[in-house]
Amino acid sequence: MEKYCTVGQGNMAHAYCMLAHNIIYGNEPADQLAKEATTSSEAEIIYNKIPKSARIIELKEEGVEEWQSEWDASTKGAITKSFFPTIGGRLTQRLQMNIKLSTIITGHGTLRSYYHRFKIIDDPTCFCKKGPQTSDHLLWECEIMRKQREVLKNRIKMAGENWPINNSDLANIHASFRFL
Numbered sequence: 001m002e003k004y005c006t007v008g009q010g011n012m013a014h015a016y017c018m019l020a021h022n023i024i025y026g027n028e029p030a031d032q033l034a035k036e037a038t039t040s041s042e043a044e045i046i047y048n049k050i051p052k053s054a055r056i057i058e059l060k061e062e063g064v065e066e067w068q069s070e071w072d073a074s075t076k077g078a079i080t081k082s083f084f085p086t087i088g089g090r091l092t093q094r095l096q097m098n099i100k101l102s103t104i105i106t107g108h109g110t111l112r113s114y115y116h117r118f119k120i121i122d123d124p125t126c127f128c129k130k131g132p133q134t135s136d137h138l139l140w141e142c143e144i145m146r147k148q149r150e151v152l153k154n155r156i157k158m159a160g161e162n163w164p165i166n167n168s169d170l171a172n173i174h175a176s177f178r179f180l
């Protein structure tokens with residue numbers, strides 16, 4: 001700006017000079033200032049700032065990644081992992097929890113294998129006598145659950161999904177249709 005109007009002119013004279021210059025030469029000084037601003041380090045700092053909302057999304061993504069690493073590294077929760085292998089996937093599922101569903105997806109609760117693990121009963125064998133009463137047994141093997149399994153199979157096929165199905169896909173479908 002000093003190139004066109006000197007600082008020593010005093011405030012009013014300087015302002016008039018700038019105004020006159022703008023009228024005569026257009027907005028060149030402003031363009032020059034804008035150009036200088038975009039190349040200054042201060043401008044870099046301003047333009048490097050990202051919106052708060054974008055930073056919140058970044059932090060959430062970092063949190064999910066960290067949670068996933070811990071989930072992968074953990075030796076616990078094998079049954080739950082079979083239903084929910086990814087944290088990101090689970091966070092998008094809207095499950096209405098109840099005691100039966102939580103028993104199936106955790107392997108904890110009213111299962112004979114669970115009672116046996118804590119020495120509440122002597123034998124984990126299911127009432128169908130085909131194996132230990134676990135989540136997988138009840139879902140995929142138990143003779144007593146054969147009829148319910150057929151209903152599940154038909155509903156899943158009607159929904160256009162494949163059968164047999166793994167635990168993870170079953171949880172996904174359940175989150176959409178609430179079969180269990």
Ligand SMILES: [Zn+2]
Nearest residue numbers: 126128142143
């Ligand atoms: Zn059984």
